[in-house]
Amino acid sequence: MDDTLSYSGANALLNTLPKINSQSPVSAQSDEVSARTPTVISLFCGAGGLDVGFSQAGFNVVLAVDYFQSAIDTHNHNSKDKSAVKLDLATATATDLHALIQKISPNASPIGIIGGPPCQGFSQANTKRSHSDPRNNLAKNYTKIITQLADIYPIEFFLFENVSGLLSKENEKVLKNLQKTLSSKFTVSSSCLNAKNFHVPQSRERFFMVGLRKNNKNRKFEFPAPATETLKTVRDAIENLPQPVFFDRSLTPKDIPHHPNHWTMRPLSKRFGPDLVSSGRSLIRLNWDKPSRTVAYGHREIHVHPSGLRRLSIYEAMLLQGFPKDYQLCGTLSEQVTQVSNAVPPPLAKVLAESIRIQINEEIVKKCEQTQK
Numbered sequence: 001m002d003d004t005l006s007y008s009g010a011n012a013l014l015n016t017l018p019k020i021n022s023q024s025p026v027s028a029q030s031d032e033v034s035a036r037t038p039t040v041i042s043l044f045c046g047a048g049g050l051d052v053g054f055s056q057a058g059f060n061v062v063l064a065v066d067y068f069q070s071a072i073d074t075h076n077h078n079s080k081d082k083s084a085v086k087l088d089l090a091t092a093t094a095t096d097l098h099a100l101i102q103k104i105s106p107n108a109s110p111i112g113i114i115g116g117p118p119c120q121g122f123s124q125a126n127t128k129r130s131h132s133d134p135r136n137n138l139a140k141n142y143t144k145i146i147t148q149l150a151d152i153y154p155i156e157f158f159l160f161e162n163v164s165g166l167l168s169k170e171n172e173k174v175l176k177n178l179q180k181t182l183s184s185k186f187t188v189s190s191s192c193l194n195a196k197n198f199h200v201p202q203s204r205e206r207f208f209m210v211g212l213r214k215n216n217k218n219r220k221f222e223f224p225a226p227a228t229e230t231l232k233t234v235r236d237a238i239e240n241l242p243q244p245v246f247f248d249r250s251l252t253p254k255d256i257p258h259h260p261n262h263w264t265m266r267p268l269s270k271r272f273g274p275d276l277v278s279s280g281r282s283l284i285r286l287n288w289d290k291p292s293r294t295v296a297y298g299h300r301e302i303h304v305h306p307s308g309l310r311r312l313s314i315y316e317a318m319l320l321q322g323f324p325k326d327y328q329l330c331g332t333l334s335e336q337v338t339q340v341s342n343a344v345p346p347p348l349a350k351v352l353a354e355s356i357r358i359q360i361n362e363e364i365v366k367k368c369e370q371t372q373k
Helices: 008-014 049-056 069-078 094-104 134-149 169-182 234-238 314-321 333-342 346-372
Strands: 039-043 060-066 084-086 112-115 157-163 186-194 205-213 283-285 302-304
Touching: 039 049, 039 094, 039 134, 049 060, 049 112, 049 346, 060 069, 060 094, 069 084, 069 333, 094 134, 112 134, 134 157, 134 169, 157 169, 157 346, 169 186, 169 205, 205 346, 234 314, 314 333
Parallel strands: 039 060, 039 112, 060 084, 112 157, 283 302
Antiparallel strands: 157 205, 186 205
């Protein structure tokens, strides 16, 4: 069977692989978190791309929530706080989340909420997009939770990430309704950002909404400007890696020595080779000296290593997303594919987090100055 057609059918087989369950957590946060460190809640945390970026910018993720156990395992494996909890955010309420925070960190007082609800209902790959698509309810409930938690905690900001398809004509009504809900307590700004312009070796355009608490002033978030440095390339990220381990039913974590995620499917198609030419979206050969195409597996889309000889490994995809080199994804190969494909690139998340923190701090300084007058 042609390898380009076999990937979706192989998912059931991939799910038989053992889950990575390493003993020593890899720290994505600093060892000591100051009592003054601003805290945030991460919803739909997935692989933790947003969480890593916000942690690197000086925030503490006091609670992370996702529906998929592999994502929870990933978050807890990489964070010493073990603050991730499995919860269905399609039905969860602000009261549920408040109870979890009280249980995990009773003294926490989060000032921000970050997250990217699953986007299948908004994606341009979905040719039957509709504002009534039930998958859009996750985004609706996310905005509802944000406004409700703002009545419980001193929430200063939120961040909402999604595909750029949310700006399409078909999704216009959905977006307006989301913004209407959020605007009851926040001044909402939105923009499409491409990760390649923010230190990520990948062209990945995503839609972001950031809201700042009104607090008697219509503060408006200013999105960061693109970096002026030369774009990072595939070569910058993965050139010096050894060959990955190919999938086998009997594999254990010990069989993948360089990094637990440096594994991939064995190339079966005769189309793989040094002369391979990209073919639509089914086979996309990456160029060493350009940013990667958007890391997004599924719908039979295969990213081919620049050599043309094989697919990318999970670890290579992680590095193209900008994850730290010691970060690890848990779960089966199939679950890791989902996690890395849906993640927000940590360097982009960090830039956004730094911008948010600066703008919030400026407002706090202004309040202090007014108090002293």
